[in-house]
Amino acid sequence: MIYRTVGIFAHIDSGKTTLTERILFEAGKISAIGTIEDGNTESDQLQEEIERGISIRTSFHVVPWTTTFGSFEIQLIDTPGHIDFRNQVTDLLPAMETAIVILEAGTVVQSQARLVIEELRKANVPIVFFINKLDRFGEEYLDTLVSLEEILLVPPVSLFQKGKTGGWEYYLENEQVFSKTTKEEILASDEESLLNFWKEENESSFLPRKTLQTGTKEGKIYPVYGGSAKTGEGVKELLNLVLWTGPKETDLVSKSPLLVLSRRTDPQIGRYAVVYPTVSMPVKKAFQILTKSGKKPNDSGKNKNGHSNENKDQEEKTDPNSNGILGLTFFSPETGEAQDMLIKGKLGYLLANEILDMEPGKPVSPVGLASSETERKFNEPALSPFSVVLEPENSSEKEFWLCRLNELVWEDPGYRLELKEETGQIALFGRGELHLEIGIRRISEKTEKKLSFSSINIAKLELFKKMSHKVALEHRAFEDQKSSGALIAVLEDTADFSKHIAFEVSLPEEVKHSIETSFMEACLHGFYGEEVCGLKLRVLSYEMPPGDSQTTLTLLKVAILAGVKECFPSNTYLVGPLTEIEVMVDADHLGVVLSDLSRRNAKVVSIFEAVAGKSHLKANASAENLLGFSGALRNMTKGIGISWERTAFTSEFYAVLKE
Structure with a gap:
């Protein structure tokens, strides 16, 4: 079995979750396709995701897929599109082998897609592009390709075309119908292969396919397919193309054999991390490697039973509830059974314990062991300037709320807690207005205990x-x-x-x-x-x-x-954080949106007309002026307006506030 970790990335509302749902259906993992509108998709399980129709946290799916060139187990990762949850995207990059970036037909490449393309290229992750929603916009995707070329600085290779009898034709499935020019575009990344192709003068040459495979892996070729996640057109072909292209080689970035992708809490098993093994080895040996240079259990010199650690056999005693060494439980996400072996590239779950750090985006390491510069390759974004002050209505329930808040921070380190000793209050920092709002809703679910919280505070200097x-x-x-x-x-x-x-x-x-x-x-x-x-x-x-x-x-x-x-x-x-905002609305709603932005002292940067009567505008304003804008936009546009916001507060990026 060949394992392939594949991430799906896109701007908000471009169809990531819809594509994931379609892939699961085509692979036979689900018998019916859920929809975001009905709140019954496999990816969006949190109540907040269902109510808002957006992905809040990364979801993982195991998808078996057979091609003419091998059988695969795709470890499909559906990522959030909203900027407030960007850290969940960057945390995946060290272990990502191939990326599908969804682009929306009928418009230019949107901001969040631009950002993720830059990050994927920086991390040397091979990218396959999929132009979605062709069922609605037909052949109106030329602007998308032009915009993509501006970002990549090299021409992407379009490997799909309209069929003579309708529908779409795809290169890997029907190579003979594509022109010699298309094959030369593929071969342009490898001069030697292109010269050999010309010498062969053989239309059935395997050189273009081989170059497509290696060139995508090396970041020299950016193949593009198109179709519809909603109807399924082009989805099977997309998976075949993704699996044909060469994956990124994920090297052992430190002494650790495991990379952390995400963290979760389960009512039955407690805290655990989704991890990516960078090597194949017994779980027992992995634990020995992880603890060799770090803090040992009970570093007082005594083991769990209070005896001297001189007895090596006792120290390496096997936990009866685990197939690994005491303190390390690694199990399969499909079966839930403990595993004896790590298999390179096959994702698994690692139970949290007191002797190992499991920071998302980093290698598993012993507690207290400082990360090396290599391990800091993918730097975390700066902490957001947004915060709220929390206070239990009943002071005796403070520990209860701290426990819930710590679980929230465990799953998403984008949150941060600070205890205000002088007042006894708790400050919760987040990456944005939506991030904080959802965090509060999540910790308040399924409890009758009451929590008071302030309005959102925004940093000022x-x-x-x-x-x-x-x-x-x-x-x-x-x-x-x-x-x-x-x-x-x-x-x-x-x-x-x-x-x-x-x-x-x-x-x-x-x-x-x-x-x-x-x-x-x-x-x-x-x-x-x-x-x-x-x-x-x-x-x-x-x-x-x-x-x-x-x-x-x-x-x-x-x-x-x-x-x-x-x-x-x-x-x-006075200065404060600046927010850049992009809005996609129906043209007949544009006037009221512009009026609202004017009241918020926003500076409109650009407006252009997209397809199907849509208007796309960019603006910026101080973050404090844009509080509540997303909710106002939904009201102004009867729920169909889409906004994307990026807030930062640096010496190069800030707003001057009224004094």
Whole structure:
């Protein structure tokens, strides 16, 4: 059996879940095709997914598929399309062998598809494109191909065409009906093969097929099929093409034999991770590798039973409930049975335990073992500036809610918790408005306990204006008998959100430390009450007066706190995260949407007409102004408007807020 891990990626509402449902049906895994409208698809199981009609978390499916060139077990992964759940996409990339990217006919390549194409190419994952919804838009896909070429910077190879008697013809299934030009487009990625093809002058040459196989794997060819996930046209052919193309070779990226794709919680078995074995080996040996260089169980030197770990046989005792070493249970997702062997490329479930870290997108590693630079190849996106404050209505139920929140964070590390010690409240950070809204709904399901939560908080900063301001800082006390000494410095802006101190004079370490700490403290609360960023303090001179040094340093701290703060009222301005938004609506709804965006002080970047009376617009605005826009859009367009939002807060990407 040949195992192939295949991910399905696309912009929101392009048909990922519909395609997954059709593939499961064609493979005989389900007897009837579910629909998003009816809320009965195999991929969307969460109540929030069913109610909203969107995918919230990654789903995994095992699909047997037989071709003329072999029998396969496809490990099909349906990914969320909304940007708030992007981390679930990036977590899969280290183990992804082949990607299907769905494009929607009748429009250009949309933003989330563009982003995922870039990420897949960066991760060297072979890509097969599928232009969906041809049952609705017919042959109106030329704009899609042109747009795709602009992104790839090389022409994609269209390997489907309209048949003479209707329907669509596909290259692998009917190669002889395709022109010599199409075959030359395939061979253009390999000059030697193209020259040999011309020498052969043989229309039945196997060279184009072979080049298609290797060229896609090497990222030199980007094949395109088209059809309809809804009707099933082109879906079988798409799977054959995906399996014909060469997969990415997933190497052992560290000493760990397992990569984590996702984490789950099951009522029966508890926490577990979906993992990808990078090598074939016994489970027992894998556990030995994982714990060899890390923290051993009970590193006090005693084993689980309190005896010395000198007895190696006892330490490697087999758990009666597991086919592996004590502490490692690896089992099959199809049968639920514990496994003795890891098989390279065959996904499995690994039960969580106290001695192993199972961070999505990274190798399984011993607890406390720092990740290497290689293991950090796929960096996590920056934490979102969105948060809510949570508080149980009954203080005795705090542990209950913390338990639920920790389960949420376990499944999706895109969330983050912070306990506010001064108030006893809990802050939940998420990647966006939708992300937080769904997180709260998920933890509140199936319980009568009540949880109060604030409106969404959005991060703000005060940014130091572009300037250079010389200051003389001094503070006197005890009837002017004591002085901090005169500190001459320059306050100036930086190129980013950072804060720096530069000493252009030699000073004792305790003086430098006092200046640094008081400067940072002064920046915690600016004129508008927010943290002040983007400034630098250059210390030009300071002469410490004689007398008690401790008193002098205390007065110096007061001088800096007061002096720096005096500069903030006229020299800082409020900034916050900026949101880029794309909206697809019927043309007759465009006016009311534009009006709503105008009220939110959004800047419209572009508007163009798509097919079938659809309008596509791009705009940007401060994130705080766009809170609630998605819900408003659904109301304005009677539920058929689609929006995609990307929010960031960096020194290059921010909005200036009203002061």
